[in-house]
Amino acid sequence: MPTTRPSALQLETSWQPAANGSPPAYTLSLKNRSSRPLSRFRLCVSGPGRVDPSVEIDGGTVGERLSNFTAFLPPEGFELATGATWTVSVHALSWPLSHWTDGANSAYVEFDDGSTLSLPVSPTRLIGNNAPLKRGVEAYPVPDVPPAPVSIVPWPNHVSVSGRRPTPAGFALTATDPKAVAAAGAFTDLVDLLFAVEGMVRPSSEGGMPVALRVKNGLASEAYEMDFSEAGISISASTQTGLFYGLVTLGQIWRGVRLHPHAFKFPLEGQIRDEPAMGWRGLHLDVARQFYASGEIRKLLAILAWNKLNRFHWHLSDDEAWRVEIDAYPALTEIGAWRGHGLPVPPLLGSGPERSGGYYTKATVREIVAFAKDLGIEIVPEIDVPGHCFAMQQALPELRDPAEIGSYYSVQGFPDNCINPAREKTYEVLETIFRELIELFPFKTIHVGADEVPLGAWSGSPQALARLAQLGGPAMAEAHSKRLNVITNTHGADDINGSGTAVLQALFLERIQKFLASQGCVTGGWEEAAHGNVIDKSASYLCGWRNVEVSAALADEGYEMVVCPGQAYYLDMANSPDWDEPGASWAGWSAPEMTYNFDPVAGWSDAQKQKLRGVQACIWSEAMTDRAVFDRLVFPRLSAVAETAWTRPESKSWERFKAFAGLMPVLYDYP
Structure with missing residues (x-):
């Protein structure tokens, strides 16, 4: 005592x-x-x-x-x-x-x-620095004379509008086709969530200006056309999503005029013709390091839709937590979703001694997936394997070789955090988990991580060493066993190319990818999933996080790529190298202008560009205990990535984007 x-x-x-x-x-x-x-x-x-x-x-x-x-x-x-x-x-x-x-x-x-x-x-x-610490979004004021008469982010392919009409009180959406009716309903839900008191959608009895939504065959799946005339406004598209994006553009124009009537005009006549430059326009969110309640996820999805982003990469597991309900293994959430003093997972990254954390029930996941689908967003769940599995192993210790001795450490300092490729139990558990996930996520794209496996992984596992001897010979197994208790992974992710670890990971990935393909799924992975060159390139894609050169080289090998390099598109990186800025710096730093001007395919050949699916921003949550830090790091850089994904390079303009970025919604709006 x-x-x-x-x-x-x-x-x-x-x-x-x-x-x-x-x-x-x-x-x-x-x-x-x-x-x-x-x-x-x-x-x-x-x-x-x-x-x-x-x-x-x-x-x-x-x-x-x-x-x-x-x-x-x-x-x-x-x-x-x-x-x-x-x-x-x-x-x-x-x-x-x-x-x-x-x-x-x-x-x-x-x-x-x-x-x-x-x-x-x-x-x-x-020590020696008294600069005020920065939190919250940096305000980008709208200039008195903006570079364009209407405020739209991301900027459309073709804008030709003129004249001025009185700003409508709001819009009465008229639709008969089921696609149009669904688009009108989704847009109404969106603005009710983002701008509840503005009355953007309202009936004609409350002054709403009629907007006709029309289905027009022949347009690309996310394309839309908008026409302004003295008689009114019409939006045409071939899909629900195209009509929805047209309404988002109209809503942005309306809010610009309502909030800054001195700067913008509501068009009297003209046209907007638009479709995205890239098919994959995404955001990754790590909910393992910090937990985000379902209400936060829903509002974030609404913000993605307002930016015309169409993929949400939901990082549901990592060393620090497991965040999704799995019926077959309730211990994953009973144990893996919670941190605290005396618990299997201790307080980490801002959590205190009290039990804290959370997870998403299956009912919640279904509601979020349906909500996202109405907004034109497909959700890709990630279960990060075979590394980053510390929390998973605390819940399911049977995933470890019972005869394993010694320890190895990940770059983040977690011991023995990789599930074992040589154990049949590993595949039994994962196939059960993935079957339950596939039922929850109808997009049928499952991301399996495959990143940052330590060089010494499984070096003390007799089962793994025996399997390695079969695959690579006794000499490779002997060399791998000598990595036991050697701390190799402290200041950067180990390069495992050519090692016994890479051979074992390739064995694991080949089997997991074949299983997912048998279920009709595409497999996603971080760029390390290319180790061993064993996954089927026709049923997979990779997220390139190091730099555009690595992504280009993988595209040369035939992999489909989503480009998300840490130095530009990792939104947890700080806005500048200054101490008073929040965020991380291991990949560098990127001010909003740098993120906006970054070319994700710089130096790529035409053949390499054929393998480009698109781009995505990534939010890793180590520093996000303070949600005002989240706002400062994510906005407006999220919109900067969105404009790169949507707008043709020749139509981009930092000065125009900067003039409009302050009109885009943020998640928390903390000072």
Whole structure:
């Protein structure tokens, strides 16, 4: 039992980069502001920054470390007196801190009786820097004289409008064809969610201007035509989605005029002809590192639709959590969906000692999938295998070889986080899970991850080594066994090409992809799924995350590619290298203008471009505990990627985009 129980503790953290021969220092200072001394305790913190396995520390020791969770112990017999401060300085991190969100974003004290006390956490300070920290969306003001008379993002293929008419109070949508009726209903639901009090859709009895929705055969599946005349407005398309996109364009024009009548005109006459440049226009969201409630997902999908994005890549599992209900294995959500002190998955990335997390029930998934479909969005679920499976293994320990010894570590610092390709149980479990997912996601495209498998994976598994000896020979198996307990994966994802790990992963992927194909599904993977060149290229695609050159090389090999390079399209990367900006920096940084101007197929040949499915932005959620940070990182860069995906390169204009970006909706709108 602790001899004292404080009523007030204060934690401050700071970062001092290496300078003048001194090593960098990540300093944690715990001040006892209570009326009693504190003893027999440990300080537990988590945040994106991770203490290196080869830790160098002053003032204490590391009692426990799992990825970004660290428990610091004071010296033996230490007592923190009233008014005193205990300081711990860490000189070895997995990577240097670069932004204020890199430090601890949750903390608590654990006493020797197992009880805990949560601590308020302030952002980590950079020594010598007092710049105000940035949160929330940076406002892009609409200029008095914008570069175009109507505000539309992404910009259409052809805009030829003129004249001015009084701005309608709203629109009364008229439709008879079932496709048109469905488009009108979906658009009404969309604006009710995004702009509930604006009355954009209203009956003629409330002043709504008639808008005729017409089905016109012969147009591309997402194309639309819009005509303005003194008699009214008509929108034509061959599909529900095309009509819906036409309404989105009309809604954007209307909101621009309503909010900035001095800058924009509601057209009296003219035409808009439009269709997307790319078929795959996506957003990836990691819901494992941070959980997003179903209401947040629905509003985010609405924002995607307002940007004419049509793919939602839903990252439902990772080391930190499992987020989707599976009837056959209830432990996946009973155990894998929750983090907290004393639980199989400890507090990570901003979660505190209390049990926290969540998952999506099957009923919720069905509702979200149906909602997205009405908005022209197909959902691709991702179950990340064979790596990134720490939470999954806590729920289903039978996935591990029972005779496995030793440990290997992922780049994020998780031990033994890969499910075993040599165990038949692995395929039994995954095929059961995928069957349940296929029933939930009718788009029948399943992403299986396949990224960042450590070089030492399965090096202590007798089953894996025996299988490797069959596949690559005894010498390869012997060489692989020597990677046991060797920490190779600390400062960057291991290159596993040519290794025993790559051979075993190829065995795994070939079987999983064949199973999914037998169920009528396309298999998605990150670019590492190309290891071994074993998956059927006619029934798969890859997401290229490193750079456009790697994606081009994979296209040369015949893989269909979705381009999402980290340095430009990872929206968790900071907007600048400055400390006061939130976000990550391992892939670099990208200001909105840089993201907008980035060419995802720079240097590609015509043959390579034939393998381009499209592009997508990716949101990884390590820093998203603070939802105002989410807003700052995602907007307006999400719209910048959307315009690249939709608008022909020769029609893009940063100045026009910047003038209109401030009119686009954001998810939270926190200051």
